[in-house]
């Protein structure tokens with residue numbers, strides 16, 4: 001059997017390589033594939049700037065569209081925000097994560113003290129649980145949910161959970177839980193390009209297209 | 222130095238240690254049970270130790286033991302709380318403990334030694350007669 | 351094994367009972383045993399004959415022996431060391447050549463099944479000629495001496511896990527003791543070198559209780575390797591606050607902030623350095639301003655750079671990322687191109703349907 005140390009060495013070395021290759025390759029291929037489809041030329045005269053419309057929509061859609069939607073989907077919107085913000089705080093502001101980004105991309109920024117990260121982690125986990133329960137309880141959501149929805153919920157939940165467990169040394173030896181954490185992230189990286197997780201990138205294009213089309217027509221969307 | 226100042230300026234787990242001492246004192250009062258706290262196994266920097274010594278202070282009693290190097294004992298400002306430092310013959314510190322006891326156990330004479338001493342004394346007395 | 355007990359030889363040296371108790375208390379503290387066990391330790395050490403020890407050195411740098419003998423006698427570790435009967439240690443013994451080997455064989459015969467075998471260094475399993483003693487290959491000697499041992503102590507990372515000789519590409523086929531001997535109780539005391547007092551405490555425990563202390567999953571004594579350097583590190587509060595040294599001489603370094611960014615392996619390392627410390631308790635690497643190398647863990651040589659943070663992959667990712675991005679772009683463009691072609695073809699093949707066409711049906 002592989003020891004915890006071997007396991008850690010494997011996820012920090014060869015396995016990371018594999019995950020990185022699949023992630024980068026998959027994301028680039030899929031983005032290019034989608035973007036190269038392009039749009040039909042619009043021959044009508046522009047009423048207003050498509051660019052301004054595109055940019056506006058990218059940002060405006062961060063706010064819930066209207067009070068009706070907000071009331072109908074309070075849980076999803078609220079927990080969704082908590083989850084996304086918490087996830088990004090943990091991902092981008094925990095110092096060891098920043099060091100990883102610095103090593104791979106060469107850019108870095110300041111991190112947050114660990115008690116704040118810790119709190120954000122707990123909130124992220126709770127939000128994810130709320131979202132899952134909501135998905136299971138709400139008949140419409142349950143009807144619409146596919147296997148993939150549950151799969152990516154799990155694959156997003158695991159890195160946060162294992163990260164929390166690693167930080168608090170819930171499993172001994174530490175190498176094991178750290179390796180599990182890294183592995184869970186690698187699994188996420190591997191499925192990322194081929195699932196709805198791509199919305200991390202595509203959401204901006206989709207909003208841009210919508211906003212630009214509407215903007216050109218002079219619609220304030 | 223005031224305790225709050227120490228707690229605020231120190232990174233070491235001083236507060237839990239003080240709590241432990243407090244519980245040990247209770248145990249001593251209730252059951253006459255001694256407690257030994259090993260300071261070597263706690264993550265205290267030399268600075269933390271100095272602060273701790275300063276905070277606990279020195280009480281009325283101080284004692285030395287000369288066996289395998291020197292050992293220093295003193296009662297802190299808190300009766301029953303003893304600060305103990307063992308040195309080896311090279312005068313480097315080998316162990317630092319806090320003992321919560323009426324009297325540090327190692328200071329008490331050992332039964333075997335008392336027996337031996339008694340025999341020697343008896344012999345001495347006999348030789349006079 | 352001489353029949354003198356440790357108690358006898360201590361008394362011969364004029365060590366009083368209080369002194370002896372002081373020694374026992376320190377040993378108990380080292381072994382993380384409750385103070386209530388001090389009398390038991392005292393009793394056992396007082397009455398047990400001197401333990402026969404055979405020490406074998408294989409592919410090693412003598413750093414472990416150095417570490418142990420550098421502890422200034424008569425410290426506590428020196429005491430135990432003085433009162434075991436070290437029947438064979440080819441670096442320390444006066445005898446040489448066949449006389450030395452005879453001493454080893456005699457000790458083995460006399461104390462068969464009872465002696466403690468201490469090993470430092472890893473064992474080459476490639477060409478046996480890589481390392482021999484008196485013409486006997488390391489592997490043969492280990493097997494021969496291990497057969498009659500009560501227990502084996504693998505001192506240092508090389509004996510415990512293979513260490514430096516086993517680092518990739520492992521030219522000598524180096525292996526650890528536990529890779530080769532499976533039918534004896536083995537205790538690993540890794541470290542490069544290990545803390546001197548750990549070894550003597552292990553021996554003290556063996557003498558006192560007649561068995562090995564509680565071990566962790568890598569067969570290391572829990573009392574010393576049960577805790578993480580990071581958990582016991584006095585710089586930990588800076589880690590929590592997010593205060594890190596970025597170089598070895600910046601403000602953070604001078605203020606004693608956490609060394610994680612400089613590659614400290616404290617979080618994945620189990621050892622007693624942070625509490626027992628080195629050089630008679632003077633300090634330990636992190637206290638001296640250098641991150642932990644993780645020397646008491648298997649494969650610490652192959653765990654990536656000593657100066658890169660733990661959260662960073664051990665491989666060089668930049669080339670991989672660049673090539674993958676290029677390959678991804680190439681495939682993406684091709685797929686995009688094919689899609690475009692499909693579209694153009696579809697447009698080309700598209701025939702306009704007239705009213706007549708529809709009515710013809």
Ligand code: SF4
Nearest residue numbers: 583586608609614616
């Ligand atoms: S210096 Fe190393 S062991 Fe100490 S807190 Fe920082 S990372 Fe942990």
